[in-house]
Amino acid sequence: MSIRIKMGAGESYLENKQIEARLDALGIKLNPDRTIDESSAANLAGGLDAVKALAQDGVITADALSQLRRQVGFLGQITGKSLPISEKQTNAWRALGMELTGTAGTLTGITAEIRRAGSINNSQFHRAGERLEALEKRLGDLSVTEPSQLQLAQVAPDALQAVATGAKALSAAVSEYQQTLSLFRSAMVDKLAEAHGPKYRLETGKDGSHQIHERPGWFTRVQINAIGGSLLSALEGLPTWAKVGRLLSEPIGSESAFARSAPAATKPKLDLGAAVDQAPGRKAIAEIEKALGSDPMIFPGSVGRAFEKRMPEQRQALFRAVLDAAAGDLVAKKLVSNSYGQIHEVSQVPKHSDPNASVPRPIFRGALEKTLKGLATVLDALPAKPTAAEVEAKASQMIDEAHYAPAIAALYRSM
Amino acid sequence: MRATGQSGDWVGIVDSGVGEALEATRHFRVQADLRQEITLERLSAFEALLRSLLAVQPPLTEVEINGSVEALLSEQALSAEAHRAGETRVSVLLATTAILETLRVGYEIAMNGEVVS
Numbered sequence: 001m002s003i004r005i006k007m008g009a010g011e012s013y014l015e016n017k018q019i020e021a022r023l024d025a026l027g028i029k030l031n032p033d034r035t036i037d038e039s040s041a042a043n044l045a046g047g048l049d050a051v052k053a054l055a056q057d058g059v060i061t062a063d064a065l066s067q068l069r070r071q072v073g074f075l076g077q078i079t080g081k082s083l084p085i086s087e088k089q090t091n092a093w094r095a096l097g098m099e100l101t102g103t104a105g106t107l108t109g110i111t112a113e114i115r116r117a118g119s120i121n122n123s124q125f126h127r128a129g130e131r132l133e134a135l136e137k138r139l140g141d142l143s144v145t146e147p148s149q150l151q152l153a154q155v156a157p158d159a160l161q162a163v164a165t166g167a168k169a170l171s172a173a174v175s176e177y178q179q180t181l182s183l184f185r186s187a188m189v190d191k192l193a194e195a196h197g198p199k200y201r202l203e204t205g206k207d208g209s210h211q212i213h214e215r216p217g218w219f220t221r222v223q224i225n226a227i228g229g230s231l232l233s234a235l236e237g238l239p240t241w242a243k244v245g246r247l248l249s250e251p252i253g254s255e256s257a258f259a260r261s262a263p264a265a266t267k268p269k270l271d272l273g274a275a276v277d278q279a280p281g282r283k284a285i286a287e288i289e290k291a292l293g294s295d296p297m298i299f300p301g302s303v304g305r306a307f308e309k310r311m312p313e314q315r316q317a318l319f320r321a322v323l324d325a326a327a328g329d330l331v332a333k334k335l336v337s338n339s340y341g342q343i344h345e346v347s348q349v350p351k352h353s354d355p356n357a358s359v360p361r362p363i364f365r366g367a368l369e370k371t372l373k374g375l376a377t378v379l380d381a382l383p384a385k386p387t388a389a390e391v392e393a394k395a396s397q398m399i400d401e402a403h404y405a406p407a408i409a410a411l412y413r414s415m
Numbered sequence: 416m417r418a419t420g421q422s423g424d425w426v427g428i429v430d431s432g433v434g435e436a437l438e439a440t441r442h443f444r445v446q447a448d449l450r451q452e453i454t455l456e457r458l459s460a461f462e463a464l465l466r467s468l469l470a471v472q473p474p475l476t477e478v479e480i481n482g483s484v485e486a487l488l489s490e491q492a493l494s495a496e497a498h499r500a501g502e503t504r505v506s507v508l509l510a511t512t513a514i515l516e517t518l519r520v521g522y523e524i525a526m527n528g529e530v531v532s
Contacts, residue, residue, distance in 0.1 A: 175472050189459045227526075245476050
């Protein structure tokens, strides 16, 4: 993509040269055809400032500025150098968009079948399952639920838009499908209750004595299969649904690939040679575990208090030692997000959440334990005096190995 | 139900409802594990609760994704509403999972003829 620098009418040779010099001083060289592109900018951040100034002067148009800002935002702040859109990456995301739309269509078709026929069968469940499996495979192939900054930077915006549209369609289709299965079960239960009456029946004998008669199981084998199959099908779709939900929510506009408010270069550089003290991290983990007690369900308020109030120093030490100092916020948040089932970032209880709110938002012990275990495992896997680089490498490996489905499975178990 | 342009704190209302749904599910699960008060009517009621949770998932996803795309295009940070919608969407998903699992236990009990009237 190149952007043409429009010169004002009647502009003098001198003015022309002034603009060129201004660009040149900030690291942008004008191409012979008076355009700038990726190869023009040796220093994109500085170049952006230059172009902004030119826009304020009315030298270039707002559209051109917008295009360049996007280009610089996508590429410069992520890589610090020019990076073209990758056709391969873009096509992969376009394919994902089509897969999402196709899966939504299949589920919508099955839902319509169920509603029309008023019955459900294994064939429908298999079709839904197969389509969701195919989608899951593509999600896995692309690593889209944990996309690297580099990958995302190489995807054309229209492909991301296609994925967004497909994700919304699929979300609606899964919801409709599951609601229909639920309605089917409800109708069956209602009919049973109506037909059979209560489970226990009181009979009065001729001699005035009373006898309680217990009915056998409520459901026939066919009904059991229908209910069991529908529940299983509903449960099978949830992990994929969860992945689709976070497709675009995490990378875009958050703290990862597309955050452009502060160039990476302005952040303090990590001292990858420094040794990391593990003791504060281990102490924090032990204290958090103790604070949680044996209650099977915990609440953000208690987590927030544990992290923010009861042990602020240890918490800071934990994240400084294990994550922040080594791999930066991104690694910390991703690790926690994976382990946490994306409920809360341990390091940052959302500001809008009032820990003392009357309606607590439950989170599950299993998920938090998984987080703690993950942090402890990072520490265990390291030598006694690891360098920050070793911590970073180990944490990155764990992030790569982490998967959303096990987090969901852990949540199942925690119930 | 519309996700955007709603008056009031729509996401907050959903959020509160999800918390209550989880509490109810937890209570029901305890009763199911203890084989107490599992009736067909309650199973049906929890199916309705499940459907209500399923119904709020797409609009939440839409708010979240629209917010994400808007943030991308405007090069701004993710809006607070989109951020909250994302959090609530995950809570809804967890509640959905919990109810489905609890229903599975409830139906197992019913299938074994342990339902009480």
